Amino acid sequence: MSALLEVSGVSVSFDGFRAINNLSFNIGPAELRAVIGPNGAGKTTFMDIVTGKTRPDQGEVLWGEQSRSLLKMNEAQIARAGIGRKFQRPTVFEDQSVADNLIMALKANRNPFAVLGWRPSPVSAARMAELAAEVGLADHVARKAGELSHGQKQWLEIGMLLASAPRLLLVDEPAAGMTLAEREQTTAMLCRLAETRAVVVVEHDMDFVRRLNCKVTVLHQGSVLAEGSLDHVTRNPDVIEVYLGR
């Protein structure tokens, strides 16, 4: 299986401090991957590099079948190339309905400049309903986003990201602030989404990571410390020392 995303030999320093240090790893085209590691390990910086927010000093980040360099693209081009990022805090339009939030995302995806005067077509209404169903909000499309629970807002934002049909979704700490039931639904959703696209989840909650039941990459000091199943990495003495045993 060839990689969808290939990070090789990437380093980045901030004021002389190496936040990412010769980082290399690959993500497959339909893969669920959890990225864990102690505070300051470089997880956010890794996502910043992949999405074009931070430029590395060294290394290469290659994307897709044609191995295009993401380092030659800006943030908007990377998003259009198929990389979506879900930040920790949900950013939905609280005064708008779930349906309108999703429709806005579909509209923005079509043409970022055509925001005004756009009317949903039957096709986009059907697509909106599909997106709502995909993220478990089929019964909530008429509700204002501001009335949703924290977990439902997170799902709505995932639905909005799906509007642009990303091939890779980067998801930052989805479990934070969710109820147990919401976490369980989120795990199921992420597993389902990863059947047809790559999903990378940065998460501290080990119970959540266990439920994802996927390959885990442990970062430490900007490099891969261990990789494999959760059982494999949690038995690794280095991982125990720097992350689990504290």
Ligand SMILES: Nc1ncnc2c1ncn2[C@@H]1O[C@H](COP(=O)(O)OP(=O)(O)OP(=O)(O)O)[C@@H](O)[C@H]1O
């Ligand atoms: N813009 C910046 N300027 C200076 N230092 C930075 C900058 N961004 C990140 N760092 C430093 O780089 C290191 C890696 O940070 P990063 O946020 O990527 O870690 P993280 O694994 O996401 O941590 P956390 O789990 O706490 O979110 C940290 O020591 C951080 O202080």
